[in-house]
Amino acid sequence: MYMPDFEYHAPGTMAEACKLLAELGGKAVILAGGTDVLHKMKQGKMTPEHLVSLKNLDELRSIRYEAGRGVVIGSLATHNNLYTSELLQNKYLSIPMAAHSMASNQIRNMGTVGGNIVNGVPSADLPPILIALNSTIRLVSASGERSMALEEFFHGSAQTAIAPGEILADITIPDQAATGSTYMKFGLRRSGALAVAGVAVTVIIDGDIVRGARIVLSSAAPTVMRARDAEESLKNKKVSEKLLADAGAMAAASSRPRDSIRGSAEYRRNLVEVLTKRALDRAITKGHS
Amino acid sequence: MNENYKIIGRSVPRMDGVEKVTGSAKYTSDLKFPNMLYGKILTSPHAHARILSIDTSEAEKLPGVKAVITHRDVPDLKYGISPARWDENIFCIDKVRFVGDKVAAVACLDEDTCYRALRLIRVVYEELPAVLDFLHAMDEGQPLVHDEYKRNINTEIHQKFGDVDKALAEAYHVRTDAFKGQRTYQAPIEPHSAISMWDGKKLTIYSSTQTPHYFQHYIAREFSMPMGDVRIIKPYLGGGFGGKLEPTGLEFGGAVLAKITGRPVRMFYDRAEMFAHNRGRHAQYMEITTGVDRDGKILAAKANFIMDGGAYTSLGIATAYYAGALLPLTYEFDNYQFDMHRVYTNLPACGAQRGHGAPQPKYAFESHLDNVAKDLGIDPMDIRIRNARRPNTVTPNDFGVNSCEMKQCLERVRVISDWDKKKKNHRHGRGIGVATGSFVSGAGYPIYRTDLPHAAAFIKVYEDGSAATLYTGAADIGQGSDTILCQMAAEAMGYRFEQMKIVSGDTETTPHDFGAYASRQTLMSGAAVKEAGEEVRKQILEMASEMLTLPAEDLDCSEGIIFSKSMKDKTLTFEEAARRHFVVKGPLLGKGAYTPPKLGGKFKGAAVGTSPAYSFGAQVGEVEIDKETGEITVIGIWDVHDCGKVINPRLLHGQVHGALSMGVGESVWEEVLFDDKGRVRNPELGNYRILTALDMPPVYSEVIDDSYEPSGPWGVKEVGEGATNPTMGCFSNAIFDAMGVRVNSLPLSYEKVWRALKEKREREEAEKK
Structure with missing residues (x-):
């Protein structure tokens, strides 16, 4: 495939890297693992004049x-x-x-x-x-x-x-008050699949009471998002199947997915609902998992 | 039947195993030649457009560019692979017909310069309205993809056998269902590649092809050259599955660029270009009607299909015939009607993909048959056993079937899948489905009209007898034909497999063979190899007869030892006799050829689908459905195949696993998607989801041991494509069993399953109110 020309730099220290990037300004792109940058360059979606590799840092x-x-x-x-x-x-x-x-x-x-x-x-x-x-x-x-x-x-x-x-x-x-955390992803095969929807949660469990929770959605909006209504709905409530299902429904209601080749918006919203419920259950019962 | 075989029937390691595993095997793209140039093809960005002008002057000025060619520099003779519909030019002349249609090519000192040069070629297009929806391609007022094909109809088939209308009128139960199959792509791991070079008048092309002979034929035809001046060499090949059956433009374009520059030219596709070139499985609309008696015995069947052919015929005319011709194989019924329209659209052309035309109609028929079984309250396994084809029968479309263990396949798969128990104790969310398949063991007629034998082989024994080389035009494309043909040669000769060498897939040094398609090589190439081996054996025994002063009839040869049947102490080694033969009689050679008998009926299209022998198989799939997400987990697949005598069990089961990997992918995940401009939306393996190793379900593969096909050498039949045929139907039925609802289109994606369940729930709730 076509790879546009670029100048390659591999600064030896953080200070040198910062200096170089300041000099090159918008003409430079940082290269780390290259799994996105090189792919985009081959597709012509990115044509930086300079690549600054961080590999020596x-x-x-x-x-x-x-x-x-x-x-x-x-x-x-x-x-x-x-x-x-x-x-x-x-x-x-x-x-x-x-x-x-x-x-x-x-x-x-x-x-x-x-x-x-x-x-x-x-x-x-x-x-x-x-x-x-x-x-x-x-x-x-x-x-x-x-x-x-x-x-x-x-x-x-x-x-x-x-x-x-x-x-x-x-x-x-930071050190956590959370007693459990998990990320649940729904992909269309077991390897090499992007998330059609993903839900990460943390929970603070005190006996069978939820003292706090954070719910974060991927592939559910133009950017990664918190499902705050769903988080609030759990606070100081006793864990029950219905509580988690309702939180899932609230997370789904707050999500703003779009149609893509991996799934329709409607399907993704359903996945957010199901994954939220399941992720909460796993974090509550299995801790950091 | 002599069951006392020494070499065939054994899982000897494949001959190319070490090279491939260690990475030393050389594929076309690994080859380098002195002064070699790199070439790339410029393709159309539009689905349908008139070419107003092409200006290559800027590209020609770029340093490093050695040649730029367009339609003006190549023959304008139309080609294709199916002579009845030659409709492609090497480069487009007046208009482009899909995104990816070939317009020009460059040869440059390196790959980077090629991409720069392509950007400097100025093509002015006038965009035309495009036909992207095949279901409306025949509508009045649609733009025409090819002016000479009215209503965009590329192929129209109407066949009727028996009295369908009467049988349907008299049937106890008649049912019609409609299904849709998606476009899939072969996605071989090795991209297409060709290196062309000239030596005076002689053209040599190293090519990633499944069919060196057809390439030789079409290239000679296109350039008006004698066949003998065209040499096609197939190096190791990383999969074809039907996608490397036909000329790609890399050979034609490369040959012209090599001629102009006087240097070897390497042309290749990247992954996205492979998807644009395509030639994958047709998308297809399929309507099936059957009439059955009270017990589910099929009395008549009607198939009415529409196929999305894409912009050119490719192998699609054969695909269209195959779609209907192979349907009456696994079940017996006398009355059959098949109607087909293959239509042109402004999308990449579709061609032959593993199972050529058969798998999607099988999906439709097998899904439909389960619906019929449900209507009548019959177990899906029972309805199939009741209708299973028997040996020595003839299909309504005049295909003679010799060996056929269809019933045994079903009965055996019932046992090993624990069908009855699983059906009785239905576990929540689980489902089990069955389907059958059958496929040709080589096509009865070649792709272009010729009376050449279908296969031929030589064997040369070394002067000291320490080795023998098999020369065959057969193409090993990963399936292992080199290995099994050498097993067959050694068996026929009475020689040792370990001393066999092979030269294959080179049109200059090996005798003609049509190559790897239609699952033909085990039976057809094998028959030629057997004859060649037996000729060697006859000569070696005659030589030994002189040396031992015993009658030749008293001698036999096995695993390199010649022995007397009457006197145990009279032996010679193959080497001793071979060496003596060379000294007194000259080179020890054997040759063989195979031509199938005349097959099939007299009606239009009767030749397509004929074969000396048909494989049969039954598959059971068990799935678990996540009702909240529609996710499908495949618990297991059980495959029982009737493929005649097995030459190499390990390679055979490898074929079944490979076929299932493709079949499962097509069932649930794979689909080539297009946007509203006709551009492929997922031309990469991230979003065109073939199975990964982690997705491969457990497979239980068995064969019917005593199956014997009289028309094949040692009783062999095919396996490679047949095992793809039942898979989509068996998953459709397993999902139906698990959920009680049917997904009527492929792929049976998680989202479609989820939606079907949701609609069912909504229906049930509405009924309650």
Whole structure:
């Protein structure tokens, strides 16, 4: 396939990368795993003059626990790094499972969590569970750095808060009050399928009472979204089949899916309803799963 | 029948296994030649448009561009693969007929330059209204895809056997159902590729083709060359499934570019271009009516179909005939009517895909038969056993059936799938369905009219007898024909498989064979190989007779040892006799050829669907449906096949698994989708969903052991395509069994299943009120 010409850079440090991006401005695109960027370039949907590879920035690959901060995931961690991380498996198994639900093994070896976020597509599988777990992100540029809630990052389909010259450095998952979390995805085959709909939830369970819940939907609107009405409906209620089913119906009512080759809006709304109910049940009964 | 075979019937490892597994096997695209250029084809962005002008001057000026060609530089002789409807030009002359129609080509120093050059070719189009919906293509006032085909009718078939109207009038129960099949694509893993080069007047093309002979024939015809000046070589091939049966433009365009530049030219499709070229399975509307007696015995059947042919005929005229011709195979009935319209649309052409024409009509018929069984309160297995074809019968359309274990297949699949128990104890959300299939073991007549034998083979024994090479025009496209033909050769010769070599699929060094299509090679190529092997055996025994001074009739040869039947101590090795033969009589060679007997009836189209032998098979599928999402989980598939004598059990079951993988994909997931401009919306394997390894359900594959086909060498029949035939029907029926509602169109997607369940729920609620 056709690959347009570009100039390739692989800065050795974060500072160099920031400087380079500041100089090149809009002419540059950041290259991490390349599973989206290279594909778009081959299709002629993106023709950057410069590609700035982050591959030498090893500090962005780590997944670690920092006391007082929480779990910090470097943006260059691949989906398979997330899947195989013992730390994540022990603390929030929902993240490795979400990572494993994506694409194919080859893509999971290359694709990064940072790319999955900054790409900004509504069908991305990692943002829902990361938002449900209340994550924040750190954006670094030549002029400094800033942090924000991941939830605030997405503005629309392929539209995010990232500014030219900024690098998504890491994602932080704060210590949780949540007793359970999970991501449920509905794809049209068992591997290599994008989400027709996906639902991530966290719950705080106290005996059989729901003290709090977060419900985040993917492929259900132009951007990843919270189902706040459904979240509210659960607060301080006793767990019952009807409670969860009603929450599912409310999540579906708040979703704004569109028709696509993978499913009609009507079907997707139904999937949101079913997945929300099932995800809540799983997070309540199985914890971080 | 001598059951004491040494080589056939054994799961010997495939000859190309190590090369393929280690990656050393060379496919067409892996080959490189000195000074080789790269070529690409410029295709139409419009579904239907008049070409007003083509300007290649800017492209020609680009450094690295060695040649740019359009219709002005190539013969304007129309081609196709079905001579009755030659309707394609190498490059479009006056108009383009689908998004992807071929307009021009370039040859350049590298691939990148090709893409740049293609962008510099200026084609001015006048867009025309397009026909995109095949169900309305015949309507008055629709634009014409080809001016000479009125109402866009490419092929029209009307066949009537027996007295259908009378039988329907007298039937106890008559029912009509309508179904729709989707367009699917073969999606071979290896993309199409061809490398063309000239040596004086001789043209050599390395090509990813299933049928070297047909390529040779059509290329020679197009360029007015003697066949002997065209050499087609098929390297290793990564799957064809019918999609590599016909010239693609890569061979024609590449040959002209190579001629102009005097250099080898490699042409290839990427994945999206493969989808645009297409030639996959036709979308099809199918109406079926049957009349049955009180016990479900079929008295008459009527099939009325419309097929979306796309912009050209391709192999579609045969597909259209096959769709009806193969329907009366698995069940016996005397009265049959088949009406078909294959229509042109401004979409990529459809052709032959595994099961050629048969699988979708089978889906319709098998779904319909379950509806009939339900109307009458008969178990779906029983109605099939009651109607199952028997051996030594003739179909209403005059196909003679020799061996046929249809009933045994059904009875056996009933047992191994635990049918009766599962039917009785219906588990919530689970369903089980059965369907049958049958397919030709080679077409009775070749694609173009010729009296050439259908297959031929040579065997050359090395001068010291340490090896023997089989030369055959048969094409191994991944199915394993090289391996089983060498097993057959060694068996016939009395030789060892491990000492066999093979040269296949090269029109210059191997004798003519029509290639890999219509599931023909095991029976037809095998028959030629057997004859060649037996000729070697006869000569070696004559030589041994002189050496041992024993009569030849007293000698036999097995696994490389020649022995006397009467005196146990009198033996010779094959090598000793072979070497002696070379010294005193010259090269030890064997040759064989196969021509099928004259087959079929006298009516129009009677030849299509004839075959020396038909395979039969029955499949049971069990599914579990998630009623809230429509998701289908396949619990298992049980396949029992009547394919005659099995040459290599492991390869046979591999064929069944492969056929099921495609069949399950077509049943539930696969569909080529188009937008309102006629562009393919999913020309990649992310959204054109073939099965992944994780999606492959458990498969239980068996054969009827004592099946023997008198017309085939050692009693063989086909397996590769037949196993695709029942699958869609068996899933449709399993879903019907699980939900009590029928999805009347393919694919049986999760969303359609969910919608059918939702509509059923709504109906039931409305009835309650």
